[in-house]
Amino acid sequence: MSWFDLAGKDLISTKDWTKEELEIVLKVSDQLKGMYYAGLPHPALKDKTFLMLFFNTSTRTRLSFESAMTQLGGHAQFVAAADLRLSLEDKPGAGETIGDTAKVMARYAHGIGIRLLEDKVSRYGEDTEIMYRFAQHAEIPVVNMASNIWHPCQALTDLYTMREKLGTDLRGVKYTVMWAYSPWARSLGSVQEDLVIATRFGMDVTVAHPKGYELDPDVVALSKRYAQESGGKFEVTADLDDALKGATVVFPRGWMSLRRYEIGKEAEIKNAEKFRDWKYTRGRQKLAKPGYLMHVMPIDRGNEADVELCDDPGLSWMYDQAENRLHTQKAILALTMGGRL
Template identity: 35%
Template sequence: MNARHFLSMLDYTTDELLGLIRRGSELKDLRDRGVLYEPLKNRVLGMIFEKASTRTRISFEAGMIQLGGQAIFLSPRDTQLGRGEPIADAAKVMSRMVDAVMIRTFAHSNLTEFAANSRVPVINGLSDDLHPCQLLADMQTFHEHRGSIAGKTVAWIGDGNNMCNSYIEAAIRFDFQLHVACPDGYEPNAALLAQAGERVRIFRDPREAVAGAHLVSTDVWASMGQEDEAAARLRTFRPYQVTRELLDHAAADVLFMHCLPAHRGEEISEDLLDDPRSVAWDQAENRLHAQKALLELLVEHAHYA
């Protein structure tokens, strides 16, 4: 099992990640100029979705088609995984039939177990712990608008969730300062915080966290699977809404990002995505381009066991 996987930002070196986001911008330029580029002709991506998706499904499916390949969408209803087939068995079979597998799941252990039994690259399309593909797109978006993020300050406002964890990994790899503003009890992963050391600071006051920030990001307050907590979370997180006024406390050239879908009037004010400092639509588009760079790297250059 020699295939290279993408389960976490920390699976890759800083230079490799910088190469991916540069390549994402190059592939974006090719598409904008109408250049046909199909290095993955006759290659197949299997996509396992245990969680609903808009951007992840469209970007991976469209990306494979644009690179000359195909993608197969598999929900738990469509596969034996939904009926209790062991993950290891599914991995051994699927990886004999496809060239890569993207999984969007709940438990991160589902990904690691699948990858351990797969002959082909496995990509984390989101787990309860991490969302590294989104961070590739976020880093590409910042790079396109502002250049290098090294040495800059990033503020994460809200829940210390999978996105926040991936921002911590990005802070480690891309060498920026991360300010996390979250309520008590909603901190990100403790082991990642320890690994990041002085690169990450926890705040309770969002205004303190965004002071001087070059990038401000947030996410919904109740993620998939937390719907039963939604009412309580609305009360707890109300002071953590990102507004135009909050962004005024950040750097003059601040960018605002949101991985979407956004709940206007909750984690962001109704008008925030229309603010000129918001680059959420560029960020969403860059899921396509960053993931095409990742697919090209993992599938075109893979040497399978």
């Protein structure tokens, strides 16, 4: 495998890339961040266009991808899915098919990003299937900008941030991913993608959640396999305080149950209220070692974590983590869209 081989490659999940390929992304992220802070131009994608197809709104995803393409010398075009004649139902009379839309997009641009999850689909997994269908028809790379199952750009960012803070060898570092109460009923994508990439790089990963918030069994199985292959650890528990003991890094995040589409959003939100005490508090942080706070944002301050932890400059990595979306996504775009530094 060479760096050249990444040109044209889709990124729907990090599981579809080799560890060597992921290491290349991390290396290029470091190079681009250095150039950013040195004030050196790096127009690796001059005159190229990245189409951003948004079914769901976002703050960091849109801003970071648009800034990334500008800094790489290209253009990011925002496309609201509601403005298209696209239909996700492949049947006569419904609208333009995914295949036709993807093929036309490939004639206009050099890469496609898709953000599709939560209320914009009717069942768990449908969004990810649609992304793979786009990738099947498009002759340019397709990047997952968040789905219910996976969020590869975020996971690469999180891994890059932990390596930046703790050193490149993360083997044996305890990373606790905890369900935390929030009425927002968000997707599982960022959590699940973090599990598979962290175990793949040898971290000791502990997932803590109350009954009813089990993760995708396929993701759990894959995380266990990666942990075995890398020499890391992976465990799931319902004992939050025990999960936090000795944790170097903590990610408190509310995620929807796998029954969300069956029971409906209102019932999902009501069920979560039974676990309001699942929160990353100052008292619980003292169980960790030291329990650096990572979060993909937006964070539900006061629910998912104590406000004082969010604003603790010695513990919170959230803003550095958010910035690193810019640098890792520049690397992803430059590599998959055939850029040259």
